[in-house]
Amino acid sequence: MRQSKLFGKTSKTISKELKAISHKYLYQGGFIRESTAGRYYFLPLGIKVRDNIAKIIEEEMNKAGAQKMITPTLHPLELWKETNRTDTAGFELMTLEDRRGSSFALGGTAEEMIVDLVRGYNISYKDLPFHIYQFSSKFRDELRARGGLLRVREFVMKDGYSFHASEECFKKEYQTMWDTYTRIFERLGMKSYAVEADNGYIGGDYCHEFVVESDAGESVFFVSEDEKYVAHEDVAKFKRGEINPEDKILDFEIIEQPEWVKTMEDAQKHYNLPAARFLKNVVYKNRITEDIIIATIRGDLEINKTKLEQVLDMVGALEDAKEKDLASIGTKTGYVHSWGHKNCLYVGDLSLRTVKNFIGGQKEEKTDSINVNYGRDFEHKITADIAMAKNGFSTEDGKQKLQEKKGIEVGNIFQLGKHYSSKMKATFVNANGENQEYYMGCYGIGLDRNVATVVEKHHDEKGIIWPPQLAPYQVHLIGIPGKDGSAQKEIDEFYQELQKKGIEVLYDDRDINPGGKFADADLIGCPFRVVISPKTIEQGKVEFKERSLNESKMIDKESLFEVLSKYINKNEF
C-alpha cells in the first residue's frame, strides 16, 4: 500500500480530552475516527487490525469445533420478552419499530435469537452437542461510553452458543472454551486471567471473565499468590479473621453517649477501639419492589452491592437509599439500627460472627449499646457473604494473600444451564423419546475492545508496537529518494519485490521530509521498518529496524527476506 494513497491520515495534534493511551494512538495513527460518543469508524488501518484479530479468533473457534453463522441484527422484541430481558437488560437494550409497528431490539447479545432458531428444528440427542457462533455488530445503549474503544455503544463481538444434552457434556465444552480463549489472547499477545465472575443479567450460575491486566481497565479482581484462585471483586471470597478471640463475652448494655459522638470516626475516638469493633448498617432500596434492605456488616468492611443482590435474588435492582427511604422506615442518616426497624429486610455479613462485644446498633441521640453479640442479642434471617474483598486479605482457607488487580475484560464464558431453554420452552428429544430442556453455554469476545487492549499493552512513548500477527502491515518501507531523486527507482522496485514475496508492506512514498516519515512509522507501529536511501544503496544494503528495538542495522536484501520470512512464518501459526 502506498501511504500517499492511504485513506486516513496521521495527526500531529490531539485533543487533551483523550485520556486512554489506546484512544490517543489509535486516533492519531489514523486507525479510528469517532462518529458520536461510543461509535467509531474503523479506517483502513484499523479494520486491518480488527480483521487480523477476527481471523485468529475464527481459527481457534473452528479448531474447537464451533461453526460460524450469522443472525439478523434486528431481533423481534417478543423474544426478549419471553426471557424477561426487556426488563433486566432494558436500560441498555435499544429498540425500534418498523412501519407496521412491529417492535425490534437492536441485537446486544443473541441468546434468544439462537435459541429461537434452534428450537425451530426438532433437535434430537443425536444432534447434540453443537456450538454455533457469529461475528456481528452489537448495540448497547451504554449510560456512559469511555476510553475510545474500551467501552463503546456499538461494536463487533464474536458470540458463541453451545447446546448440550447434559451438564457433564457442557462442562467439557466449558473447559474447551477456557483453553481456546486462553490461547486466543496469547496469540493476540496478551496474558489473560480467567476470572471467576458474576453472571449479571445474562443468567446462569457461573461464568469467567478473561481479563488482561491494565490500569485503563474497569474490572477489579483478586488473585491468590499461586494464581490458582482468581475472582472478580463481585464474587471474591476471603477469610474474615477473628477480631478479638481472647475477649470474654460481656453483658449487653445501653449506656450514655456524649453528644459530640455522631459519626463512626467520632465513636472510634470516643471508645478508642478500631473500626472492626463497630456495627455498620448500609441501606438500599429495590427500585422495582420498593423494598428497603438494611445490610449489616463489621465496621472495617464495605458492602459489595452485587453480592448482596445475588443473595437476595435482586440482580440489578438495588440502589442506594435516599433520605426519604430512610424516613419510610422511621429513621434518618446516622441512626439506622442493626435491628428493630419494621418494613424492611435485614441481611448480615459473615463478619458479624468474628467479633465479640460489638459497639453500636442502638444509635439513639444520646445512648449507645455496647457488648452486642451477634446470635445472642440480635441475628438476621440471612447471614451471607456480602462484603467487598480488599488488597491483602487472606484467601478463604487463610493460607495465601489476595492481591488486587485491575484489568480490561476482553472476553467471557458463561454457563447458562437450562435458563434459556426453560424460559423459552426449547427442548430436544432424548433417547427415550421424551422432551428434555437442553443445557447451554455462551462465549463472547469483543473485538473492538481487544484492539484497544492490545495497544494498551504494546506501545511506547512514540506510538504503537503491533505484534506481527496483528499489524496492519508487516513492513513499513520508508523511501528517501535523495536530493536528486536518484534513489526513487530503486525504492519503487524494492516495494514491488516485497509485494511479490507476499509481504504486507506499507510504502511511505509521500513527498515529505524523512523526519515525518520516521515519526509516522513509530506511531503506526508496523513491526518492521525498512529504509532505502542513497546512503543504503551506496552500501548495497537496506536499513532494517524492529519497532520494538532501538537500534537499526544495515543488512543486505537476502538476509532481510530471510529474517522477515522467519518472523512471518512464525506468526502464521
Added chain:
RNA sequence: CGGGGCGUGGUGUAACGGUAGCACGAGCGCUUUGGGAGCGUUUAGCCCGAGUUCGAUUCUCGGCGCCCCGACCA
C-alpha cells in the same frame, strides 16, 4: 441518571458586547531532503434556538453534542 468541565476552520487552540487571531493540516510556487524543514501565497471556523441589546461568537435561558468523576455495566 447525579456532580463537574467544555462546545471557535479538517485538527489543536486564542481573544473579544462592535473587523475572530495563531499553529498544524490541505492547495500552489520556490528552496530543502536521515528524526515532524524554510519563505511566500491560497483555503477554511464561532453547535442549534430563544431572550437581553443599537449590535451577541461573547451575557441569560433552553436544547443538542462532547469529556471527566460517580452510579451503572456480557
